[in-house]
Amino acid sequence: MTQTPPLQLTARADRYRDPGRHAIERKEIFGRSWLFMAHASELRAEGDAVAATIAGYPLLVVRYGDGIKAFHNVCRHRAGPLVDGDRANCAGGLVCNYHGWAYTLDGRLRNARDFGAASGFDPRAFGLFPLKAEIWRDFVFVNADLDAAPLADAMAPLDRRLGQRDFSGLVHAERRTHDIACNWKIYVENYLEGYHIPNVHPMLDAQVDALKYKVSVEGAICFHDAPPKEKGVSVYDGVWAFALPHLGFNSYGDDGLMMERMVPVGVSSTRLVYDYYLPPAVAADVQAKQRILSTSAIVTAEDKWICEKVQANIDAGVYDHGVLSPKHEAGVGWFQAFFQSISAT
Numbered sequence: 001m002t003q004t005p006p007l008q009l010t011a012r013a014d015r016y017r018d019p020g021r022h023a024i025e026r027k028e029i030f031g032r033s034w035l036f037m038a039h040a041s042e043l044r045a046e047g048d049a050v051a052a053t054i055a056g057y058p059l060l061v062v063r064y065g066d067g068i069k070a071f072h073n074v075c076r077h078r079a080g081p082l083v084d085g086d087r088a089n090c091a092g093g094l095v096c097n098y099h100g101w102a103y104t105l106d107g108r109l110r111n112a113r114d115f116g117a118a119s120g121f122d123p124r125a126f127g128l129f130p131l132k133a134e135i136w137r138d139f140v141f142v143n144a145d146l147d148a149a150p151l152a153d154a155m156a157p158l159d160r161r162l163g164q165r166d167f168s169g170l171v172h173a174e175r176r177t178h179d180i181a182c183n184w185k186i187y188v189e190n191y192l193e194g195y196h197i198p199n200v201h202p203m204l205d206a207q208v209d210a211l212k213y214k215v216s217v218e219g220a221i222c223f224h225d226a227p228p229k230e231k232g233v234s235v236y237d238g239v240w241a242f243a244l245p246h247l248g249f250n251s252y253g254d255d256g257l258m259m260e261r262m263v264p265v266g267v268s269s270t271r272l273v274y275d276y277y278l279p280p281a282v283a284a285d286v287q288a289k290q291r292i293l294s295t296s297a298i299v300t301a302e303d304k305w306i307c308e309k310v311q312a313n314i315d316a317g318v319y320d321h322g323v324l325s326p327k328h329e330a331g332v333g334w335f336q337a338f339f340q341s342i343s344a345t
């Protein structure tokens with residue numbers, strides 16, 4: 001006889017509105033996790049660079065010889081940016097946008113432009129702050145923790161699920177961003193359950209079989225199984241997963257995938273960054289691309305609406321905690337256990 005599980009409580013409301021907690025999460029989660037940055041096709045030529053700010057950390061990756069180097073996008077002089085914007089080619093080296101200090105692609109200070117003589121100034125002590133960079137299935141990730149465990153360990157469950165699928169031929173087809181007035185964890189938790197689909201997403205509900213919707217957890221990965229009502233009709237007919245701490249991996253059958261970063265901007269503001277990687281033929285097919293883009297735009301608008309309502313209600317101060325559905329909210333419970341295990345060090 002199986003035992004009925006005990007009722008599970010949610011995390012407390014303070015977790016979603018307290019600036020002190022937010023500062024701890026920023027440092028202890030985003031300062032120590034593998035963070036997705038780019039597909040290898042975006043870093044093909046020497047000096048190709050991609051930059052992103054994640055939870056306030058300005059990060060950059062750059063092609064250097066056969067490999068990838070990664071740094072904080074912060075100059076050692078007076079903290080100017082090396083790469084301004086999302087991407088650049090820095091074949092001649094990384095040059096600061098402020099006073100023009102120049103660094104080699106492996107981060108050494110090559111020229112402190114017109115600095116003047118100062119005894120005790122050793123350029124070797126002013127290299128860029130390094131990040132760890134690793135590639136998983138053509139996707140480039142960075143980690144500010146130089147002692148971090150290998151990326152492959154965290155991605156192993158997803159790796160097994162993907163089997164022989166090959167993403168090497170994809171190209172970056174589109175980026176869409178959405179700003180949402182809620183704590184990043186409210187959006188992540190919403191992403192981690194299908195319980196709300198019949199109420200919040202009528203179009204999606206018509207495509208997926210809500211009764212067979214399943215969420216399961218394996219290590220650092222949460223999987224969604226959302227069988228389509230009709231084979232080949234739903235764009236969600238692929239592998240649909242979430243990797244801690246903030247990456248949605250949304251693959252569309254054979255048509256490529258969308259990497260969805262749920263980026264904390266402030267305690268109650270989140271930016272969704274959707275990067276679409278598609279086969280070149282699909283990227284060039286305006287209708288096929290539009291079908292993929294418009295489906296996620298509709299679903300995102302619906303999620304934005306509900307997540308902003310939830311944040312406002314949490315901020316109202318009448319709700320302290322709730323309860324989790326044992327049937328539908330295992331992914332939410334898993335994520336809450338993860339962030340509640342983080343403490344200040």
Ligand code: FES
Nearest residue numbers: 075078080096099
């Ligand atoms: S801040 Fe980079 S050169 Fe001055």
Ligand SMILES: [Fe+2]
Nearest residue numbers: 190200201303
């Ligand atoms: Fe949703």
